[in-house]
Amino acid sequence: ERDIYILAIESSCDETAAAVVKNGREVLSNVISSQIALHTLYGGVVPEIASRKHIEAIDGVITQALQEAGVTLQEVDAIGVTYGPGLVGALLVGLAEAKALAFAVNKPLIGVHHIEGHICANYIENKDFEPPYMALVVSGGHSHLVYVSDYGKYEILGKTRDDAAGEAYDKVARVIGMGYPGGPKIDAAAKQGNPDAIKFPRVFLEEDSYDFSFSGLKSAVLNYVNKQKMLGEEINPFDIAASFQQSVVEVLVGKAIKAAKGKGLQKIALAGGVASNSALRERMKEACAKEGFQLSIPSPILCTDNAAMIGCAAYYEYLAGVRDGLDLNANPSLKL
Ligand code: KG4
Ligand code: ZN
Numbered sequence: 098e099r100d101i102y103i104l105a106i107e108s109s110c111d112e113t114a115a116a117v118v119k120n121g122r123e124v125l126s127n128v129i130s131s132q133i134a135l136h137t138l139y140g141g142v143v144p145e146i147a148s149r150k151h152i153e154a155i156d157g158v159i160t161q162a163l164q165e166a167g168v169t170l171q172e173v174d175a176i177g178v179t180y181g182p183g184l185v186g187a188l189l190v191g192l193a194e195a196k197a198l199a200f201a202v203n204k205p206l207i208g209v210h211h212i213e214g215h216i217c218a219n220y221i222e223n224k225d226f227e228p229p230y231m232a233l234v235v236s237g238g239h240s241h242l243v244y245v246s247d248y249g250k251y252e253i254l255g256k257t258r259d260d261a262a263g264e265a266y267d268k269v270a271r272v273i274g275m276g277y278p279g280g281p282k283i284d285a286a287a288k289q290g291n292p293d294a295i296k297f298p299r300v301f302l303e304e305d306s307y308d309f310s311f312s313g314l315k316s317a318v319l320n321y322v323n324k325q326k327m328l329g330e331e332i333n334p335f336d337i338a339a340s341f342q343q344s345v346v347e348v349l350v351g352k353a354i355k356a357a358k359g360k361g362l363q364k365i366a367l368a369g370g371v372a373s374n375s376a377l378r379e380r381m382k383e384a385c386a387k388e389g390f391q392l393s394i395p396s397p398i399l400c401t402d403n404a405a406m407i408g409c410a411a412y413y414e415y416l417a418g419v420r421d422g423l424d425l426n427a428n429p430s431l432k433l
Contacts, residue, residue: 101415102166104173104198105408106159108191109183109211110237111142112401113154117166117173118408121416122220125166127398127405130154133278140277141267148186155194162404170202177411180208180421181431182238188427196423207411208421212239212433213251215368217413218395218406226366226393231357233349235377236369237263237278240309240349242356243433245366248413251433254356255307262345262371265311269318269341273334283338284374290339295321297344307356314344342376350380354388366393373397 100119107114111132117125132150136142163170178195181188192208199206216232228248234241240257260268263280270279275286297317300310318341325332357365365385371377378394385392399406 101174101412102168102172103175103177103408103411103415104159104163104170105177105209105404105411106155106191106195107179107211107214107402107404107407108151108155108187109179109181110187110402111136111147112403113151113158114402114404115155115159115162116404116408117162117168118405118412121409121412122224124221124405124408125168126162127403128158128162128165129403130158137277140271142184144184144186147184148190151187151190155190159194159198170198173202173204175205175207175411175415177207177209177407177414179211179214179407180425181211181428183211183429185427185429188429192425192427196425200423205415205420206423206425207414207419208425209407209410209414210431210433212241212243213249214406214410215400216243216245216251216366217409218368218399218403219366219393220409221399221405222396223393226364229362230364230366230393231353231360231362232366232368233353233372234368235262235349235371237261237267239369240311241433242307242352244356244360244362249417253433255309255352257309257311259310259312260315262309262311262349263369265315265345266371268315269337272319272322273332273337275334275338280371280374283342284376286335286338287342287376290333290335290337292339292343294333294336295340297321297340299344299348301348301351307352309348309352311345314341342374346374346377346380349377350384353381354384354390357390358388364391364393368395368400370401373400
């Protein structure tokens with residue numbers, strides 16, 4: 098059988114990324130140009146700045162990805178690109194580039210859903226990992242429990258009703274003065290704090306629901322900080338970080354295990370930026386070992402936004418015969 102090479106492009110938020118992926122699971126290059134330092138100045142991602150920076154970075158990132166892979170544009174079998182969800186201006190940069198390249202070398206264009214990309218990150222290092230499984234997708238924009246019955250077949254069992262898990266991390270970090278992006282900062286701070294110091298709520302919602310809600314927890318942290326200030330008491334940011342994180346992780350792990358059991362599955366996969374959280378990885382490993390589930394977690398670099406995961410997803414779309422036209426448009430609220 099012939100080898101299939103996919104050039105993949107990702108620009109949905111604040112990373113400009115390109116990768117070359119061979120036969121779906123072999124990453125030949127994975128180049129990421131991060132804008133995080135720039136957005137840190139503003140305490141979050143500024144969409145207009147993100148679009149401009151993508152334009153500046155994208156050609157160089159793609160050239161580097163091809164060079165590192167030792168593959169020419171003509172040798173690529175298809176071009177995969179994230180076309181939603183995300184920031185529309187940011188998405189359009191990657192998509193326009195992908196269309197131009199596909200047209201120039203007359204190769205198929207394959208649009209990829211960003212969340213599908215995150216899920217497929219699990220196939221890259223774990224060569225034997227296959228559907229069916231339960232995926233917990235937790236990022237800055239999403240908190241989904243997705244039943245993956247087969248390649249490209251997704252059923253959303255639950256999602257957040259308000260803030261995404263990563264969004265809660267980012268907002269709480271701001272409240273305790275840790276800056277953007279909050280996830281990695283809280284992860285590090287929590288290691289020096291006591292997770293049982295403050296009793297924050299665990300929001301499990303209705304007994305039979307796989308939905309999440311993190312805005313109440315975020316408000317509880319804010320109320321706690323304000324109350325301490327009013328009383329003239331010191332706040333301990335390490336204890337707050339550890340206690341907040343424990344609350345998030347308990348809910349995520351509890352619901353993922355319950356959902357996997359509910360569907361009678363043997364495997365669980367983590368995905369998205371928050372899946373690089375050390376406490377979530379630890380607790381999930383413990384719970385899966387105890388309950389007898391096989392667990393897949395990508396390396397942290399494949400959890401946060403990257404193009405290798407998009408290349409992997411595009412490969413399975415390619416096998417399924419998906420081909421998009423040059424009229425493919427960016428869709429900021431694309432459904433899975
Ligand atoms: O998947 P991602 O790179 O972008 C989106 O698709 O949203 O996820 C970014 C999110 C941010 O909210 C960031 O704070 C969070 O993932 N994050 C973390 C960690 N690293 C990144 N959250 C908790 N612990 C981490 N170590
Ligand atoms: Zn993402």
